[in-house]
C-alpha cells in the first residue's frame with residue numbers, strides 16, 4: 001500500500017475462548033468506528049467476531065503487525081506490512097482533490113447500479129422521469145381507446161339507420177303492391 005491511501009483492514013477472529021487477540025499496527029493509526037469514530041493502533045478481536053478498521057496510511061516503511069498476547073506471539077502471530085512512499089507532487093494531488101481519496105463521504109452515499117456508481121439524486125430524477133413517461137403513456141392509451149369506442153359507436157349507428165330505412169322501404173313497397 002502507498003502513503004496517503006485509505007486502507008480498510010478486515011479482521012476476522014476464529015477459534016475459542018483462548019483466541020482473544022489484540023491486533024496492533026505499528027507506526028500507523030486507524031479509525032475504529034463503534035457508534036463514534038476513534039483513532040487507535042490496537043483493536044481487540046474476540047473469537048467468532050470481526051472488525052473493520054480504516055487506516056489512513058501515513059508512514060512509509062516496513063512495520064510490524066502483531067498480537068499482544070504472549071502465547072500468540074510465541075506461536076508466531078506477527079507479520080510485516082510495507083508502506084511505499086509517494087512523491088511530494090502525488091501527495092499534494094491527493095490532498096488537493098476533494099472527495100478522493102481522503103474524503104469519501106460522497107462515495108458512501110453512492111449506490112451501485114448496473115455496475116456503475118450513481119447518486120441518490122440521479123436515482124430520484126430517473127424515477128420521476130419514468131413516472132412522467134408512464135402517465136403520458138396512460139393518457140395516450142386512454143385517448144386511443146376513446147377514439148376506437150367513438151368510431152365503433154358511429155358504425156353501429158349507421159348500421160341501425162340503414163336497417164330502419166330498409167324496413168321503411170319494405171313497408172312502402174308492401175303497401176304499393178297491396179293497392
Ligand SMILES: [Cu+2]
Pocket residue numbers: 019020021022067068069072077
Ligand atoms: Cu492473539
